Amino acid sequence: LMDAVATLDETVVEMLLAAGADADLMGQPGAVAHEEDEAEGLFEKVVGADDLREPQTALAMLSSICTGFAPSFLVTLVEQSTKLLTLDDHNDTFLLWACRWGHADAVRVALERFSADELGANVEPPEGGNSPLELAFMCRRHAICLMLVREWQRGLEVPDTRREGDYIGIKTLKIAIDCGWQDVALQIIETITPFDPLDPVVTEAVHEAITRRWRNCLGALLARKVPPTVKTVKSAPGDHPAVTACKYNDLSALNALIAAGAANLELACIVAVWLGHIECFKAIWKVVNRSSDLVRASACVAALTDAVEALKMVNKEARFRSVRVHTEGRKVEECISGWCSARVLHRAVPSLFRVIKTEHPSIPLLCAVSKGHYNSASHLLENGADP
DSSP: OHHHHHTTOHHHHHHHHHTTOOTTOOBOOOOOOOHHHHHTTSSOOOOOTTOOOOOBOHHHHHHHHOSSOOOTTHHHHHHTOOOTTOOOTTSOOHHHHHHHHTOHHHHHHHHHHSOTTTTTTTSOOOTTOOOHHHHHHHTTOHHHHHHHHTTOOTTSOOGGGGSOOTTSTTHHHHHHHHHTOHHHHHHHHHHOSSOOTTOHHHHHHHHHHHHTTOHHHHHHHHHTTOOTTOOOTTOSSOSSHHHHHHHTTOHHHHHHHHHTTOOOOHHHHHHHHHTTOHHHHHHHHHHSOOOHHHHHHHHHHHHHHTOHHHHHHHHHHHHHHTOOTTSSOOOHHHHHHTTSOHHHHHHHOHHHHHHHHHTOOOOHHHHHHHTTOHHHHHHHHHTTOOO
């Protein structure tokens, strides 16, 4: 069997394994690559004639000579091997080797027979070394990453979190998001322990889940008590997740944030009106604190964008609260400054930032007339605006 594995003779290996050859027998590797095979890059020459090496299994011998290429008998060999912690010539176990080179089918078979712990996934690597999961994320092995994080159990500490590194612990969530691996990201969110809901990677994940419309990930984050108003200075859409939801017109995400207790929704309300996302505006208008500043700012922005439906709702609120929106008052810029900084507004909606900085809107009728919005101007004149 070892001779057949060493020469990558697929037919003979399959015949021997089918006939009951013991894949766990330990022997002295003596595989020497033929010059033509080396030239074709099929495998590495790792054994010399005078080398003295520790006994190995057939699988360890195979991982010593193969990298990204693997013969067809690899899965069968894994199915019949139990000594999967035997080191190859590179001091790698089977799992380390498979994670490095992406042999997902072999890993799947191994995990069907043994737990990740039994395969050495949780053994702390030596200084300068890497764990199997770390290698899988470093090498962007999607299928293997998913299989290994599914081995985590919520409430039990993930061993890699005890070390520092860019490819372990909660940082794996950022990699999964950057790679577009929704399934891996969801599994990490649901099970990783310990879990800090205010970790920068987690707060950024809230915005990423909204922008990518990964609603199951957003739900999982909120279920793990990530605050629905959590801020992050790295977020491109804006500091408040509700602003991100309004910008991307994601009513489902917005409702999830509101149901989780999102507050300070004034800027999100203005953004929804400015972008014409009326359903998002309606959802916020039901729950937001409708102060005189918000009523005035919303009326002006609705007039600027000819959002008549929103304008009607705001005008009704102005009459109910006796807010004098049709007279000279605080500028929209002054109103918004009470909710967020200029930097946040500019990052959220640059076009709105420029308008309020250059046009200084403060009276809804003037806003509508300046843009030639007949419908908005007509409604305002019919409802108390002073021409």
